Amino acid sequence: MNITYNDEQKQIKVPAVAKKLLKAALQAVAELHALPDNTEVDITIVDDQTIHQINKEYRQVDRPTDVLSFAFDESAAEEPEIHDNPEAHLLGNIIISAETAARQGLEYGHGFNRELAYLAVHGCLHLLGYDHMQPKEKAVMRAEEEKALQKIQLSQQDLAAEAVDAKTVRKLVRLAQKAREHAYAPYSKFKVGAVVLTQSGKTFTGCNVENSSYGLTCCAERNAIFNAVGAGAQDLFCLCVLADTPEPVAPCGACRQVMSEFGVEWVIMANSAGATKTVPLADLLPYSFTKQALKR
Numbered sequence: 001m002n003i004t005y006n007d008e009q010k011q012i013k014v015p016a017v018a019k020k021l022l023k024a025a026l027q028a029v030a031e032l033h034a035l036p037d038n039t040e041v042d043i044t045i046v047d048d049q050t051i052h053q054i055n056k057e058y059r060q061v062d063r064p065t066d067v068l069s070f071a072f073d074e075s076a077a078e079e080p081e082i083h084d085n086p087e088a089h090l091l092g093n094i095i096i097s098a099e100t101a102a103r104q105g106l107e108y109g110h111g112f113n114r115e116l117a118y119l120a121v122h123g124c125l126h127l128l129g130y131d132h133m134q135p136k137e138k139a140v141m142r143a144e145e146e147k148a149l150q151k152i153q154l155s156q157q158d159l160a161a162e163a164v165d166a167k168t169v170r171k172l173v174r175l176a177q178k179a180r181e182h183a184y185a186p187y188s189k190f191k192v193g194a195v196v197l198t199q200s201g202k203t204f205t206g207c208n209v210e211n212s213s214y215g216l217t218c219c220a221e222r223n224a225i226f227n228a229v230g231a232g233a234q235d236l237f238c239l240c241v242l243a244d245t246p247e248p249v250a251p252c253g254a255c256r257q258v259m260s261e262f263g264v265e266w267v268i269m270a271n272s273a274g275a276t277k278t279v280p281l282a283d284l285l286p287y288s289f290t291k292q293a294l295k296r
Contacts, residue, residue: 049064265282
């Protein structure tokens with residue numbers, strides 16, 4: 001499959017790993033449905049305002065949505081059923097809202113990158129004639145989505161290297177080290193620094209602040225996140241935490257839950273000697289408590 005990718009928005013920085021996952025997801029759909037190599041798909045990343053306008057104009061729905069699909073070979077009567085033997089041609093255009101993808105990735109607890117890949121798969125399946133208006137149709141489409149997503153499981157090392165490149169890691173470690181210098185830890189003497197990186201490339205730092213009433217102590221990671229949120233940034237992507245420990249320091253459970261709340265996808269654990277380890281937050285907190293649990 002030939003994929004034309006266009007990013008026409010500036011609200012959310014789409015990382016390289018997200019683009020790779022998105023394209024891999026579309027290739028997985030192509031392989032699962034034996035699409036010819038010369039099949040072409042256009043994918044366009046837009047903001048909420050743009051997809052709102054398109055949704056209103058073409059579907060008469062006056063609100064933003066997550067993904068829209070426009071087949072280039074739709075019949076006037078109904079969408080063609082081309083599950084088994086689709087023709088080799090320009091399949092269509094998939095339009096995804098980066099802002100909605102970021103919100104939904106946060107809400108569902110699996111992050112922006114995975115949500116973007118899922119929406120690409122969902123949109124492509126619509127181009128192939130799948131739908132979810134009826135329960136039976138929805139079940140079939142959902143099964144096809146899962147097949148495609150299971151095919152794009154990349155190694156953690158590959159994902160980490162592309163999600164947070166070496167230059168970015170070094171920058172974040174320096175900022176965390178500097179933040180650590182301001183730590184207030186007269187009781188434990190255990191000074192920690194942290195920095196959070198947003199999808200748009202902004203950074204916010206924090207250090208641990210202890211209290212004689214020990215339960216009021218706040219960790220560096222949470223202070224960095226609260227600093228970001230207080231400045232209006234909630235599109236968090238990566239957090240680096242650093243302490244003077246033999247091995248790269250790991251965040252506590254409470255900090256992992258707060259990271260999950262605000263969509264942090266990657267955690268760089270570091271120490272003062274310069275050792276680092278980059279892991280997905282999902283590995284540190286595989287079963288986080290999410291907003292979904294509060295819905296009735």
